[in-house]
Amino acid sequence: MTVTDNMLTCNCEGCELKSLFFENVSTLEIESICSRKVEREYQKGEIIIREGAEIHEFIYLKSGLVKLYHSGSNSREQIICFALPLDFVSLLSIFSEKRYIYSVAALEDSITCNIKMDEIISIATGNGRFALSLIEKVNKATDRIILDFLEVKQKRLYGRIAYILLYFAKSIYKSNSFDLPVSRKEIAEYIGMTVENVIRSLSDLRKDGIIKIFGPKIEIVDEGKLARIAELS
Amino acid sequence: MTVTDNMLTCNCEGCELKSLFFENVSTLEIESICSRKVEREYQKGEIIIREGAEIHEFIYLKSGLVKLYHSGSNSREQIICFALPLDFVSLLSIFSEKRYIYSVAALEDSITCNIKMDEIISIATGNGRFALSLIEKVNKATDRIILDFLEVKQKRLYGRIAYILLYFAKSIYKSNSFDLPVSRKEIAEYIGMTVENVIRSLSDLRKDGIIKIFGPKIEIVDEGKLARIAELS
DNA sequence: CGCGGCTTTGATGTTCATCAAGTAAAGTGG
DNA sequence: CCACTTTACTTGATGAACATCAAAGCCGCG
Numbered sequence: 223m224t225v226t227d228n229m230l231t232c233n234c235e236g237c238e239l240k241s242l243f244f245e246n247v248s249t250l251e252i253e254s255i256c257s258r259k260v261e262r263e264y265q266k267g268e269i270i271i272r273e274g275a276e277i278h279e280f281i282y283l284k285s286g287l288v289k290l291y292h293s294g295s296n297s298r299e300q301i302i303c304f305a306l307p308l309d310f311v312s313l314l315s316i317f318s319e320k321r322y323i324y325s326v327a328a329l330e331d332s333i334t335c336n337i338k339m340d341e342i343i344s345i346a347t348g349n350g351r352f353a354l355s356l357i358e359k360v361n362k363a364t365d366r367i368i369l370d371f372l373e374v375k376q377k378r379l380y381g382r383i384a385y386i387l388l389y390f391a392k393s394i395y396k397s398n399s400f401d402l403p404v405s406r407k408e409i410a411e412y413i414g415m416t417v418e419n420v421i422r423s424l425s426d427l428r429k430d431g432i433i434k435i436f437g438p439k440i441e442i443v444d445e446g447k448l449a450r451i452a453e454l455s
Numbered sequence: 456m457t458v459t460d461n462m463l464t465c466n467c468e469g470c471e472l473k474s475l476f477f478e479n480v481s482t483l484e485i486e487s488i489c490s491r492k493v494e495r496e497y498q499k500g501e502i503i504i505r506e507g508a509e510i511h512e513f514i515y516l517k518s519g520l521v522k523l524y525h526s527g528s529n530s531r532e533q534i535i536c537f538a539l540p541l542d543f544v545s546l547l548s549i550f551s552e553k554r555y556i557y558s559v560a561a562l563e564d565s566i567t568c569n570i571k572m573d574e575i576i577s578i579a580t581g582n583g584r585f586a587l588s589l590i591e592k593v594n595k596a597t598d599r600i601i602l603d604f605l606e607v608k609q610k611r612l613y614g615r616i617a618y619i620l621l622y623f624a625k626s627i628y629k630s631n632s633f634d635l636p637v638s639r640k641e642i643a644e645y646i647g648m649t650v651e652n653v654i655r656s657l658s659d660l661r662k663d664g665i666i667k668i669f670g671p672k673i674e675i676v677d678e679g680k681l682a683r684i685a686e687l688s
Numbered sequence: 689c690g691c692g693g694c695t696t697t698g699a700t701g702t703t704c705a706t707c708a709a710g711t712a713a714a715g716t717g718g
Numbered sequence: 719c720c721a722c723t724t725t726a727c728t729t730g731a732t733g734a735a736c737a738t739c740a741a742a743g744c745c746g747c748g
Contacts, residue, residue: 292602300608300609302601316594317594318592323602346590348583350580350582350583350585350586351580353579353583353589354550354576354579356590357586357589357593360590360594361549361551369525369556375533375608375647376647378736407694414608414609415737419737421697422696422697639727648704648705651704651729652705654727654729655728
């Protein structure tokens with residue numbers, strides 16, 4: 223990194239992707255990718271990937287916040303996970319399927335960096351270290367998803383709400399006061415419950431003085447208590 | 456394959472791993488692996504991998520049937536998935552963690568083939584094609600797990616039981632009559648319900664004439680009806 | 689202004705966990 | 719080999735957790 227930074231002629235100098243992802247890629251290869259990559263902007267609410275579409279590009283999130291979701295058989299949508307900048311949006315199925323098995327939508331205005339799959343594959347083919355770091359990243363992401371599923375599954379409604387609030391506070395906004403980027407319905411789609419009960423739990427937390435609610439704005443008042451609820455279900 | 460088969464001097468000739476996994480590996484490399492691999496036998500019930508143990512080997516299942524499970528914080532075990540021969544036991548966390556985040560136990564007498572991680576990594580480093588096929592396989596496996604989680608989550612108890620019975624019949628035993636390889640408790644741990652209710656659902660299916668139960672032996676009588684229940688929850 | 693989407697609260701019924709108790713099967717030690 | 723313990727399985731009764739249905743308030747938007 224330190225060496226190659228100033229050698230780049232493309233406009234990716236400030237991009238953290240280099241240091242995270244392309245550790246093992248030569249400057250030449252990075253330049254080649256940078257010159258052919260495409261950046262795309264999406265507004266809050268826009269769909270970035272549609273389930274069933276063919277996979278042509280490797281996509282990662284440069285800025286913003288997105289949700290990965292799956293359209294269940296009975297038309298109900300299920301949110302698989304949220305992704306932050308530098309997360310791969312291309313997670314599941316990227317290397318094992320021809321078509322996306324999930325959709326991605328922007329929860330906040332977002333920018334993606336898109337690279338043709340061909341190029342990723344060609345680099346990986348010629349560069350085992352790069353391929354291994356790919357495995358590692360993809361692995362980490364899916365591990366996280368599976369562990370979170372297991373974690374949420376063993377909690378009850380009240381605990382799940384506490385859990386997701388702490389998740390937004392800690393992992394996403396790094397603050398105990400933030401605007402919820404998702405609707406009540408989307409929370410329900412993530413933790414697998416109904417909207418009404420999500421709202422009821424939020425109200426209960428408010429009545430108990432653990433959080434404050436102003437529309438979409440959430441303020442965690444008693445973090446300790448919230449953590450205990452998230453822990454003990 | 457056809458070319459390399461008779462050139463091997465090690466005892467892996469009959470092993471399907473070659474054709475699945477080592478498509479892109481030179482005969483020399485395969486020989487090197489074969490000569491240093493270790494096969495291990497486990498009896499029904501034995502633990503193959505213990506959660507928290509350090510990861511030293513890449514393990515795949517040669518014969519038998521195993522379960523991957525996670526010990527939840529509240530001491531309740533959760534079954535993540537089942538694995539058949541030629542499935543990788545080393546799935547999650549293999550390339551992203553130092554220690555196992557799940558345990559593996561044999562549900563039937565099983566044989567594993569173990570290869571030092573160092574060797575896998577060294578081959579992958581020098582051989583991008585091999586690394587890519589690794590990603591593909593690992594990806595496929597985790598995709599399957601996540602999709603199944605989503606699938607099961609949107610069903611109710613009765614539908615979940617129907618679903619898992621069909622899974623055993625179709626994917627594992629390829630027959631409508633089989634011995635359940637898992638206890639009622641383990642079914643409960645997989646679908647996230649209590650033992651009592653698992654038993655109740657099984658009894659209901661029996662009373663409705665959809666299945667027959669003789670101890671651990673299950674016979675699916677009306678597959679169509681069972682499929683409809685699994686579908687419609 | 690009125691329409692539709694998101695949110696909120698209440699009432700009601702279903703699904704499921706928990707508790708309790710009993711049977712069957714299988715291993716254990718004298 | 720038999721009493722004894724343990725483990726898996728099974729059924730019923732009860733209550734808690736949650737979904738569903740209904741209705742009303744809020745807000746942005748055409």
